[in-house]
Amino acid sequence: MWHSPTRLKWVIKHEDVEPLGCCLLIGNSRWHWAEWDGLKWRFDHSQPDYTRIPPVGLIWAAVGSIPPLPFLNSERRLSLEQVPILDLPNWIGIDRALAAWGAVRRAAVEDLPQTGLIVADAGTVFSLTCINHCGTFTGGQLLPGAKLQLQAMASGAVMLPEVELIRLDELELFPKTTAAAMQRGCLQALTEVISAAAREGYPLWLCGGDASMLISELKNRVLSIRYQPDLVLEGMSSVADYLNLG
Template sequence: MTGSERGGGRALLIGNSRWHWAQRQDHDLRVDHGPPEPGRIGNDPPVWAAVGPVPESLMAHQDLRIRLEDVPLPKAPPWLGVDRALGAWMAWRCSQEQQLDCSRGLLLVDAGTVLSLTRVTADGCFGGGQLIPGYRLQLQAMAEGTLGLPSTPEVPNNDALQEVFPQQTVAAMQRGVLEAMLASIAAAQQHAQGLLWICGGDAALLKKHWTGATKLLQLEGDLQLQALLSLGAGLSSGRDR
């Protein structure tokens, strides 16, 4: 029995604040993201990985869990988050399959709760990275850490983000955070000099406002879920539960 059959052709990545689902249907991949929904796990659990709290209903299915040691990313240290490893390995694999120029490696930007920058070397090994607060986490920190700054909407105001120097406070906060993220990516990419992959919930936002070179830019929002399904297909039905 293949891992995808055992997982019902489904994958679940439990993130810090949201759950990320994938369903393989023939040659299509359906994905969705939202708050934790343990009821969706059902009687035929998906292949899964976690960096956030794991519900009891999944703890009994360790045979379907993808751990860091299951991800074929050479030189990955034992403390590396499995989500970063999944994304970095899949970005490298996709680059190879698409015959992209990997002579300088790649930099994976995962724009989630945390903005993680993960470097993969030219020989496909983990090459370190950087971690900074993500878009919503930075806005939340400003609102909670000051008396005068307000809470901001969950969804970015695209009209407000068109202004470099907005007059409204919320728009100024949103634009400032966006500029900080873009500057961090640009500085890291200047050092890395290789392919630039962007994934995660805010990937489209970053790509829309990216003003750097686009020749090396690759956008793929769901690399980790693709990696889970791929690795899940190789799980043995005899794994320890």
């Protein structure tokens, strides 16, 4: 059965200040924040911003480079052992573990069928993470995210330009320009991987920074996909509460 859902908020109490909560995931390209505003968790994403780190009470984790900051207390860094997903290997990124827990927890809260699930995280590195009906990690896949694919083409081929991502539904299937062809190819590759995973028969949850570029095309394919862009932060704030940190 799914892990039982826990309290849905985490509040840090500190002398002479009102209750607060803040979680930070240091990613490969951006920082990801979960902040408790007194009523609910608010999620947002930014470039590295040291000024937002609170002097006390921060719960944090990292998959990217960790800056040498005194406020990043190692005792308040989340580890894989603290994420309530069973049989997590020690090599898996904590972002994948947190996204998996976010999906398992939400499925339990919403009383969804306990059939297992797959999480597709369209981040800097695209990942698929499979969780069975017991909440146990059973495997996954990794491949370059769309931006890494574009960067690889631009750096590895003299004639190919540096280009930015745009939404997949804004691109023709077979574009005539080089930039659009690169954009379409990268996003199309991710879409096909997600589509193949969705056909495995498990509910598929989609999150990550590039998920918004893909979701319209995936919906057009009438695939059963749950779009939760901040699933990693949902999982992180829940784990902080699950462990009664603060």
